[in-house]
Amino acid sequence: MTEASRQQALGQFPTPAWAAAALVRSHLPDLDRQDFVVEPSCGPGRFLQAIPGHIPVLGVELDTELAEQARLLTGRPVIAGDFLEVELPETPTVIVGNPPFKTALIEAFLERAHDLLVNEGRVCFVLPAFFLQTARRVMRYSEQWSMAQEMLPRNLYDGLKHPLCFTTFRKDRRRLMVGFGLYAELAYLQGLSRDVQQAMRDGPATWGALVTEALEAMGGEASLRAIYEYAAERRPTPNPAWREQIRKVCQTKARRTGRGRYALQERSRNLTLDLAS
Numbered sequence: 618m619t620e621a622s623r624q625q626a627l628g629q630f631p632t633p634a635w636a637a638a639a640l641v642r643s644h645l646p647d648l649d650r651q652d653f654v655v656e657p658s659c660g661p662g663r664f665l666q667a668i669p670g671h672i673p674v675l676g677v678e679l680d681t682e683l684a685e686q687a688r689l690l691t692g693r694p695v696i697a698g699d700f701l702e703v704e705l706p707e708t709p710t711v712i713v714g715n716p717p718f719k720t721a722l723i724e725a726f727l728e729r730a731h732d733l734l735v736n737e738g739r740v741c742f743v744l745p746a747f748f749l750q751t752a753r754r755v756m757r758y759s760e761q762w763s764m765a766q767e768m769l770p771r772n773l774y775d776g777l778k779h780p781l782c783f784t785t786f787r788k789d790r791r792r793l794m795v796g797f798g799l800y801a802e803l804a805y806l807q808g809l810s811r812d813v814q815q816a817m818r819d820g821p822a823t824w825g826a827l828v829t830e831a832l833e834a835m836g837g838e839a840s841l842r843a844i845y846e847y848a849a850e851r852r853p854t855p856n857p858a859w860r861e862q863i864r865k866v867c868q869t870k871a872r873r874t875g876r877g878r879y880a881l882q883e884r885s886r887n888l889t890l891d892l893a894s
């Protein structure tokens with residue numbers, strides 16, 4: 618196997634040292650001697666290097682050569698092994714790093730991290746944004762974690778094609794989401810009936826839509842009086858001048874077929890009226 622294909626297969630994209638240092642400074646400024654920090658899939662150990670020297674840390678790396686390299690570069694202990702299986706000597710309070718960018722593997726890392734961490738312990742991962750792209754998936758993670766995320770520039774890593782984010786997962790009892798707009802709402806909506814989902818997509822009913830609906834219900838053509846009757850119980854707003862409103866919609870959007878009678882425009886038979894009003 619060439620060096621490049623081995624790197625691809627193991628997802629070996631080491632985080633630039635300056636970026637690991639900046640992320641640790643801004644996201645883990647509160648670490649102290651009581652913490653035990655683990656960098657799983659540590660590669661050459663860029664996060665190990667970034668954690669201040671007085672704080673206990675441990676690296677885990679599958680690739681034995683890289684594990685040895687990380688030991689030499691950082692002077693920190695590194696276990697050569699699979700993060701999903703290795704025994705750790707202590708219970709971690711923080712797990713930080715850059716896992717290989719494969720959804721199933723990241724999920725497995727998070728599961729393992731949840732089992733290992735103390736309560737209120739944190740996972741801080743550089744992740745591909747695709748890991749957080751759909752509402753239901755993210756809301757499933759939020760059943761176990763409080764989550765906060767921020768964007769990172771994609772070109773932090775040479776040759777990487779994915780947008781990136783830095784996500785903190787906290788093993789909290791009361792879970793909060795920071796930086797996830799509309800995820801909870803969309804996941805909730807997706808659990809409702811198709812009709813409700815459609816109505817929520819289309820937005821509030823309008824007078825134009827109501828007239829179209831009335832004309833369609835009456836075979837495409839009807840008297841104004843019949844349209845009023847149809848609309849009386851279905852008015853989308855409490856406008857007291859609602860008959861006037863309906864007449865205006867008929868005059869401007871429907872086709873007049875006789876005295877006080879209107880029909881759907883030809884093109885509207887299969888589509889709908891222009892619903893602007």
Ligand SMILES: C[S@@+](CC[C@H](N)C(=O)[O-])C[C@H]1O[C@@H](n2cnc3c(N)ncnc32)[C@H](O)[C@@H]1O
Nearest residue numbers: 627628630631632658659660663679699700715
């Ligand atoms: C994307 S690199 C991250 C390197 C390092 N965390 C950094 O940010 O510089 C991913 C590393 O994970 C290692 N790796 C892949 N699967 C692993 C596993 N199950 N357990 C431990 N290490 C693993 C690979 O060998 C590779 O060195």
